[in-house]
Amino acid sequence: xxxxxxxxxxxxxxxxxxxxxxxxxxxxxxxxxxxxxxxxxxxxxxxxxxxxxxxxxxxxxxxxxxxxxxxxxxxxxxxxxxxxxxxxxxxxxxxxxxxxxxxxxxxxxxxxxxxxxxxxxxxxxxxxxxxxxxxxxxxxxxxxxxxxxxxxxxxxxxxxxxxxxxxxxxxxxxxxxxxxxxxxxxxxxxxxxxxxxxxxxxxxxxxxxxxxxxxxxxxxxxxxxxxxxxxxxxxxxxxxxxxxxxxxxxxxxxxxxxxxxxxxxxxxxxxxxxxxxxxxxxx
Amino acid sequence: xxxxxxxxxxxxxxxxxxxxxxxxxxxxxxxxxxxxxxxxxxxxxxxxxxxxxxxxxxxxxxxxxxxxxxxxxxxxxxxxxxxxxxxxxxxxxxxxxxxxxxxxxxxxxxxxxxxxxxxxxxxxxxxxxxxxxxxxxxxxxxxxxxxxxxxxxxxxxxxxxxxxxxxxxxxxxxxx
Numbered sequence: 001x002x003x004x005x006x007x008x009x010x011x012x013x014x015x016x017x018x019x020x021x022x023x024x025x026x027x028x029x030x031x032x033x034x035x036x037x038x039x040x041x042x043x044x045x046x047x048x049x050x051x052x053x054x055x056x057x058x059x060x061x062x063x064x065x066x067x068x069x070x071x072x073x074x075x076x077x078x079x080x081x082x083x084x085x086x087x088x089x090x091x092x093x094x095x096x097x098x099x100x101x102x103x104x105x106x107x108x109x110x111x112x113x114x115x116x117x118x119x120x121x122x123x124x125x126x127x128x129x130x131x132x133x134x135x136x137x138x139x140x141x142x143x144x145x146x147x148x149x150x151x152x153x154x155x156x157x158x159x160x161x162x163x164x165x166x167x168x169x170x171x172x173x174x175x176x177x178x179x180x181x182x183x184x185x186x187x188x189x190x191x192x193x194x195x196x197x198x199x200x201x202x203x204x205x206x207x208x209x210x211x212x213x214x215x216x217x218x219x220x221x222x223x224x225x226x227x228x229x230x231x232x233x234x235x236x237x238x239x240x241x242x243x244x245x246x247x248x249x250x251x252x253x254x255x256x257x258x259x260x261x262x263x264x265x266x267x268x269x270x271x272x273x274x275x276x277x278x279x280x281x282x283x
Numbered sequence: 284x285x286x287x288x289x290x291x292x293x294x295x296x297x298x299x300x301x302x303x304x305x306x307x308x309x310x311x312x313x314x315x316x317x318x319x320x321x322x323x324x325x326x327x328x329x330x331x332x333x334x335x336x337x338x339x340x341x342x343x344x345x346x347x348x349x350x351x352x353x354x355x356x357x358x359x360x361x362x363x364x365x366x367x368x369x370x371x372x373x374x375x376x377x378x379x380x381x382x383x384x385x386x387x388x389x390x391x392x393x394x395x396x397x398x399x400x401x402x403x404x405x406x407x408x409x410x411x412x413x414x415x416x417x418x419x420x421x422x423x424x425x426x427x428x429x430x431x432x433x434x435x436x437x438x439x440x441x442x443x444x445x446x447x448x449x450x451x452x453x454x455x456x457x458x459x
Contacts, residue, residue, distance in 0.1 A: 010334055011368040018342075018364055022357060030356055037350030044302060121309045124317035125417035126404045127353040165353065172408060193414040194315045263313035 035160070042163050049119045049133050111145075111231060111270040114138055118264045119163060125193060128171035132267060135160045143229065145270040150258035151235030152176075152223055153267050164269070169236065170200050170261060177227040178204065178236055181220040183211055189221060189236055189255060200257035207242055207251040215240040221255055231270065287336035289450070290328070292443045297324040297344045300436055301351055315417070319400070319425045321348060322393025323385075323436045325363055329370035330379040330388075331453045341367045354404050362399045366392050379453040382434045389433045390426060397422050 063071075100107075116132040123129075134140055136159055146153040146166050154174060158165035167174050171191040178189040188205045195201070204221060213219045218238035223230040237255040245252035304320040311317065328340040345360030352359070370377075370388060377384040401418055408414040444451040 008372070011371040014334065014338060015364055015368040018338075019361065022361060033346055034350055034356040037346050041347070041351055048306070120305060121312035122305070122317075122353055123312040123315060124308075125408075125414055125421060126400055129353045193408060193411050193417060195413050195416065197314055197316075262315065 038160055042160060045119045045131065046133055046162055049117055109231065110273040112273055114140065114269040114271055115266060116269060117266055123262060128168040128191065130166050130168060130264060132164050132166060135162050135164045137162055139271065140164045140269055141271060141275065145230045146267050147234055147270060148264060148267045150260050152230060153261065153264065155229060156269065168261065170194055170202060170257060176230065177224050178221050179224045180211060181222050186224055186226055199259050200261045202237060202255040202257055203252065204239055204255050205245060205250065205252045209251060211242060211251065213239045213242045213253060286339065287332050289444060290332065290336050290340040292447065293328050293340050293440060294343050296436065296440050296443065298347055300324060301348055305351065316424060317421045318428060319393060319397050319421060320429060320432055321396040322389035322429060323433045325367050325370065325392045326385045326388045327437060327440055329367045330374050330377055330385065333454050334371065337367065337371060354400055358399065358403050359396065362396060366395050382437050385437050386433045390429060393425060393429055
């Protein structure tokens, strides 16, 4: 009878021992390893991002003076327009504050905007996340809302020393309270699995029966302050078709999101000036 | 020597491959395309090194990949060690001095990684057809690119062994 060679089983025995050790090791040790390895990798991504910025800088340096003068003129025009819009915004805000005071309405949440460069995009069937170049060094809190010029981007899910990870609005793990621009009643927005080569999409549920959407005049889906994370009125996407949902009571439909969401370069993190304290502010 | 110095080169090459694949993924995001190129990271350590060195190299590679990807921490570490243990067990059957067997193994390991990630992170999406289409597209694209990437990756590792004056052959030659 052939002698059983126990040394041949060494890899499997070592694997078994590692599995047992991994399961009994306290979560704090695993967390330590995760943070250590993540922080160790972060500089490479931050440097890559700065190199991209440098690349952009040199690309712009190659433009002719005429082109730069044209761009400066265009910028001056836009600046003048935005100065006018800012003035009008100030007067409208004052009016809103006055009306809110008359009606004794509760104060709205105020935010500080932290603009950050996108370092990396991880958009796959399994996850829909991006990494930005700011973290605890800029007081980015976990759970903060993230927006861009086209509207809602997502929510901060992980904060590291110099980077933060954001769950995108396209992710099936992302869910938020929303409302149609023409109607104040709340609906639920949720991300869905993205189709390759297609536009970014999401889904809307619990829409009231009397709301009608059509492709000629799609309904705008915007954020509401019900969730507490996002300020109201931020664009999420457009809905061009609604049909009865699985319950038959409410309607559901697809939301067409901004196509720039899949190739973001810069976003803003909304940091609440007066964060909600779970111990004191929640009844 | 207590540990094989080649683990530094293998780990470095694995980190480089991951970094490059994530850079490409970042650039491909606007087309909703993604690449999983994890298979080649497992092959040479399991075929070339003695058990202690292989274990350490694969463990560190797994932790490195786990920290970089947004999946549950430890998933790919355990997956890498499992796949690596099976390759290590039968490594005498493979010709490591040529690329044919390592490439075949890297395809198998890559498929294992894709299946593992799918099972662990998207169990609630199994009923969605769009999810399976995305997984299929990702798998096909990844394996198509792997036919180019894997030989380059193995040759790069062998070249680095030679440049640093290390042994470019496996610890144990296969039984012919």
